Amino acid sequence: MNKFFRFNFTKETLVAFSAGTVMIILSLLMLLFGTDSFLDKAMSFILRDLLMIFGLGIVFVSLYEGRGGKSALKEIGFTGRKIPLSLILDFIFGAGLLAMFLKEEMPSGILEIKNLYATTYIFLAGIFEMTFIYGYLRASFEKAFGIIPAIVLTSAFYSFHHAGFQPEFLHLFLVGLMYCSAYYITQNLLVIFPFFWGVGALWDVIVSSEAGEGIKNLESFVIALVILALSAIWIFIVKRRKGHAV
DSSP states (O other), rough: SSSSSSOOOOOHHHHHHHHHHHHHHHHGGGOOOOOOHHHHHHIIIIIIIHHHHIIIIIHHHEEEEEGGGOOOHHHHOOSSTTTTHHHHHHHHHHHHHHHHHHOOOOOOTTTTTTHHHHHHHHHHHHHHHHIIIIIIIHHHHHHHHHHHHHHHHHHHHHHTTTTTTTOOOOHHHHHHHHHHHHHHHHHHHHGTTTHHHHHHHHHHIIIIIIGOOOOOOOHHHHHHHHHHHHHHHHHHHHHHHHOOOO
């Protein structure tokens, strides 16, 4: 069967589209809670951090992709293949992207503590993007439609997943195309995470986008630590109960 284009729509494909749609709906619901009130902050935490990042990115992926004793990480693209090459390319791509950014603009105050808070939260979001979007959705779409449609569909879902907090759809769609395409160089997500993706995300959110202002605070730092702690506890429980690698 052609690896670039195919049509094999299954029940698992429907689940992937449904899960991706839930992600977008959760993001859109955030538009209803955009103020600094306690209620709106609490709802944003529930919608994005608990339900989207932790619920879809950790709980759903670990359970759905880890069925039958399979390794969820391997299923979504964090494999043992070409690890050294993937990390080397990841670093080179990240360094090249940073050099390109610095050539255009030299940001001031980049080492301020507020940017550390934002960086922690951004990498939390990055874990979600790797596990759910570039991992689970991409793998599901590739099985159903082939590599080329998978790249396009994943990039579209990646773009629309930002609807509730960073609606820069064309820009983010192109970013999605870049990262999805890079994945297929080694077919290991380590080729884009943490360096290549990290440089792009940190610059895009902290330096170039107004969306970053909302996470440059201690509150976002604490939220990131809470979700990371919950994720670690969940993974420990799953590994303990199922007795296999998540």
